[in-house]
Amino acid sequence: MCSLCAFLLGSCNGNSASKGHEHEHEQEEQNGEHKEEGAEKHSDEIILPKVKADAAGVEVQVIKPSSFCQVIKTSGQVMPAQGDEATVVATAAGIVSFRTLLTEGAKVSKGTSLLTISSKEIVDGDPINKARSSYQIAKQEYDRSKELLKSRIVSEREFNMVKENYENARLTFEAISKNHSANGQAVKSPISGFVNKILVKEGDYVSVGQQIASVTQNKKLFLRAELSEKHYSSLKTITSANFKTPYDEKVYGLKELNGRLVSFGKASDATSFYIPVTFEFDNKGEVIPGAFVEVYLLSSPKNNVLTVPRTALTDEGGLFFVYLQLDEEGYKKQEVKLGADDGIKVEILSGIKPGDRVVTKGAYQVKLASASSAIPAHSHEH
Structure with missing residues (x-):
């Protein structure tokens, strides 16, 4: 009887130990799983x-x-604003000579000499000499007629005609001789700003009134965007724009440049399927007139974006x-x-x-x- 009790007691203890060991093993496996899950949880950190x-x-x-505008992406061009650019024209006929190095983008002041035009070697001769000669002859005739008028030898009408001829000759001579030097006729910048374009080169022949350069103040610029006809219904909702330049990959926002919508076309023309949308803005950066840019037209805002x-x-x-x-x-x-x-x-x-x-x-x-x-x-x- 005592032997049977001892056997049963040992069996129970053995089972308990075995179960305890299994429980510990299961607990270790679970802990291991938790560790692996924790490691996986931060493995992409x-x-x-x-x-x-x-x-x-x-x-x-x-x-x-926040609020975010709907966007229409297109292309466009930066152009000088009206009244912000001046055209330089030839004031005499002759051969162009650049006395100093003149390049596009160069800064100039009002009255700066850009080039000279020499007429010494052309067939018609030097216009300054012709103007001087005409002026001197007209002045002599005027002085003579003024004395004769006192003696009533010439009539008042004849004297007025001589006087008018003299005044015209004087004004012509003064206009030509104003910027004239031994090298020729100097052509000066009409405004302060930057040389935008040079349309002639050393040695070219130019005639009076021919365009030879343009100068821009670069203070105000136009952004002209080309809107596809398929976005015509969104035209009236456009309020502003951003644009990216190709030379520095910088994106400019018109709001930061004091920009405003100037106008938009009512329809496309016969040669294009695009409608022009024009903005004006202050050139506070290094934006180059004439550059083609990527344009992001901003229209109706969306909330909670x-x-x-x-x-x-x-x-x-x-x-x-x-x-x-x-x-x-x-x-x-x-x-x-x-x-x-x-x-x-x-x-x-x-x-x-x-x-x-x-x-x-x-x-x-x-x-x-x-x-x-x-x-x-x-x-x-x-």
């Missing part, structure tokens, strides 16, 4: 120490819904990503779907939500950190 992020110029913005600056986006084979900041040193790569683009900001249709902290500057540096981020997840604690 990018670690960029704050010191390195600050040095790289990384900036973060909290995403909030999530947007990010274009600098927040990275392009990988046609897919776009942003980087979310998880904490002070942790970041995550996030794919996003894009909507409208106004050249400065881009509408985000999916991928982020209000309150997300998105890297708006230095996204490329975070991307480089992700390529070399072989740091184990347990080395960074939240």
Whole structure:
């Protein structure tokens, strides 16, 4: 009887120990699973120490819904504003000579000599000598007639005709001789500004009144956008525009340039399927008149739109990503779907939500950190 009790007691203890061991093993497996899940949870985290992020110029913005205009992307051209450009014409016939180096874009003041026109070697002769000779003859005739008028030898009518001839000869001579030198007739800039175009070259022959250059003050400029006929219904909703120049890839907003809508066409012409939309703006930057630009026409606003600056986006084979900041040193790569683009900001249709902290500057540096981020997840604690 005692032997049977001892056997049963041992059996129970054995089963209890076995169950206890199995329970411990199951607990270890569960703990292991939790550890693996935790590791997977942070396996895509990018670690960029704050010191390195600050040095790289990384900036973060909290995403909030805001108003965003509908955008019509097209092309256009920057042109000088009316009254902001002056045409330089030849004041004499002759051969062009540039006394100093004159290039397009050069800054000039009002009255600056741009070039000279020499008439010494042309068939008609030097006009200054002709004008001087005509003036001297007319003056002698005028002085003689004035004395004869006192003696009533010439009539009042005859004297007035001589006087008129003298005045015309005087004005012609003074106009020509005003900018004349030994080198020829100097052509001066009518306004202060920048040389926009030079239409002649050294040694060219020009006639009186021929256009030889243009000078622009570059203070006011026109932006002429070409709107496709298919967007005609949106024409009256257009309020402003952004544009990107081809020479520096910079995007300018007309609101920051004191821009305003000047006019828009009522219909396209026979040679084009586009309707012109014209804006005027202050040239506060380095915008070059005549440049062809990309234009983002801004029309009706939409509310509660999530947007990010274009600098927040990275392009990988046609897919776009942003980087979310998880904490002070942790970041995550996030794919996003894009909507409208106004050249400065881009509408985000999916991928982020209000309150997300998105890297708006230095996204490329975070991307480089992700390529070399072989740091184990347990080395960074939240």
